[in-house]
């Protein structure tokens with residue numbers, strides 16, 4: 217593995233190089249002026265594709281990454297990685313790979329997380345991105361200065377050493393949104409004597425072995441962990457508040473997302489697609505209420521479907537027991553909404569994550585009191601044209617292709633502002649009117665879990681229009 | 691033709707829902723003695739040819755000038771797995787797959803119809819540079835020229851049969867007969883559908899990543915006319931580099947060294 221020491225760093229010496237020079241800050245602190253360079257925060261999938269595409273459009277790029285390697289969520293060595301030993305993709309390969317850097321044909325339809333990490337490592341090497349990345353460096357503050365420029369303050373991840381501030385022409389925030397656990401509050405939780413953990417701390421099946429486990433949450437992670445508990449634990453209850461649509465990973469012998477997009481390509485009306493999907497699930501998975509699972513209170517496509525072929529199987533074996541939502545914790549037991557009381561030794565909260573941008577004042581992203589930012593295309597904030605967020609997406613498909621095109625749009629937008637400012641104004645106006653708009657035809661639930669949910673086809677069509685509009689002369 | 695100028699295509703429903711079937715792919719490699727940090731070069735042969743067409747001379751020569759060199763066989767060709775139903779999309783996929791498997795961003799060099807495959811692959815892979823050698827972009831004009839020059843070998847191909855290129859089309863008189871016979875004897879055939887698509891294919895999408903492009907060929911090529919060569923080069927805003935007196939198979943002909951040196955000189959300058 218190469219480390220930051222192997223590479224030439226961008227030159228931060230005072231004054232005498234082309235792209236970096238010292239400027240003095242109104243507060244008296246010294247600020248390294250990086251000229252027209254763009255700062256990317258985070259070297260996960262989103263940050264990497266941002267660096268690559270900005271480079272392709274001729275920008276100088278500095279990326280700051282708090283960890284010592286690339287890959288973000290997919291690097292299980294990282295403190296905040298949410299992946300567990302058995303994590304496999306839930307989106308099949310063609311929907312997950314970067315459109316211009318294919319995953320090997322020899323890989324399975326749903327690769328393992330370690331393959332994803334090697335893919336991102338290879339992407340970084342192939343496009344020579346590492347020389348742009350400052351590893352072990354955390355961004356602590358991002359402040360607007362001088363019109364549309366930004367002061368980015370960093371320090372080493374451990375918190376030791378001094379802070380340094382560099383001034384950039386633009387900032388792309390790619391810090392991920394699957395690392396800050398969202399924990400629900402319950403009456404009596406503090407008194408509960410059993411073990412409690414968030415799914416982010418779940419790494420491997422040995423943590424469950426022989427225990428009586430209650431898994432809370434029916435998202436993809438909750439279902440994965442319930443399936444593992446079904447095989448490893450002494451007992452597994454799986455609590456969900458609502459009914460979900462459980463799509464198998466395969467229908468008709470093909471990855472389900474591929475079959476689904478074939479139907480999407482026919483451009484049928486939403487109600488007809490929903491009817492078709494319901495029909496297909498009925499035929500393949502059957503009626504889940506027979507297994508004791510709640511009936512979904514919404515139509516498919518209104519929340520992203522759960523892709524899990526095994527949950528129903530383990531419920532069928534009696535290895536996983538579906539239970540309704542939790543009402544209250546007691547010292548040694550948990551009371552459920554159907555009056556039942558169960559006695560788990562371990563409770564795993566697979567209750568999701570919340571986005572966090574501690575380094576930015578909330579008003580910059582138009583963040584509301586709940587913490588949801590208002591962005592156009594989930595990327596562009598109002599009134600700050602040189603700031604963008606990459607990867608803040610919860611699609612019904614893979615994330616990488618969407619972020620790829622998102623960052624191409626960001627690069628085009630930054631270029632267009634320089635080369636054809638008059639054309640850029642109409643896009644700025646659209647950001648203003650459409651920030652916060654959702655890209656999903658179905659009506660999506662409003663919990664934080666579904667904030668960033670988008671239909672990949674609607675979203676990509678919107679991105680295509682944006683890319684065409686932001687097209688710049690070579 | 692550049693990412694910045696052209697309309698990129700975001701929606702790829704066919705690639706998502708009908709991914710190209712995996713197949714074994716032959717990739718032959720020659721590595722330079724010292725790594726000078728030069729980009730890898732991937733040679734893509736035209737229809738009927740395999741990686742072997744480059745291992746004769748160009749592969750080693752490229753490595754000897756410090757570039758990691760790779761030659762591949764499209765599916766159904768050379769040592770790659772059989773693929774009678776191959777399409778242009780499958781060939782494009784093969785190139786994009788091999789390019790992405792290389793450790794660093796590669797230069798794509800396509801010869802003959804392999805150049806057409808490369809122009810399609812450039813929309814799926816941001817190459818360091820693209821080189822089109824005696825490019826066959828197809829269309830009915832190309833078929834007409836080929837029919838005039840070699841009616842017996844060409845006519846069956848129009849109806850899905852085998853295309854037989856003659857010694858006169860591929861090589862100059864300078865190449866000894868035995869060698870020429872040896873090479874023509876090794877020629878295989880492209881998939882029927884791919885051959886048909888050579889006549890009917892759509893314009894390639896714009897290249898991503900704005901790579902520099904070079905077109906070269908011979909005015910005495912009996913497959914690609916000088917006019918077609920000029921048109922191909924003009925698409926990329928330049929004139930073709932010309933090597934008079936050579937046949938269509940520049941990499942196998944007697945004076946094979948001149949065009950490859952010109953390509954590598956250009957790459958050295960572009961870096």
Ligand SMILES: Cc1cc2nc3c(=O)[nH]c(=O)nc-3n(C[C@H](O)[C@H](O)[C@H](O)COP(=O)(O)OP(=O)(O)OC[C@H]3O[C@@H](n4cnc5c(N)ncnc54)[C@H](O)[C@@H]3O)c2cc1C
Pocket residue numbers: 257258259260261262263280281282283286287288289290298299300303304305306307312353354355356390391392393394395437575606607608613614615616
């Ligand atoms: C269990 C699980 C399964 C998933 N399955 C799939 C799937 O099947 N398909 C799919 O497409 N996606 C899946 N995802 C989504 C996944 O999050 C994305 O694929 C992708 O990893 C998001 O990349 P990112 O770069 O946006 O964020 P991350 O991968 O989280 O990367 C963010 C990076 O920013 C760094 N960073 C954060 N803050 C700072 C700071 N202040 N200073 C410096 N650096 C900072 C972090 O260290 C990290 O490296 C899954 C997620 C989870 C949790």
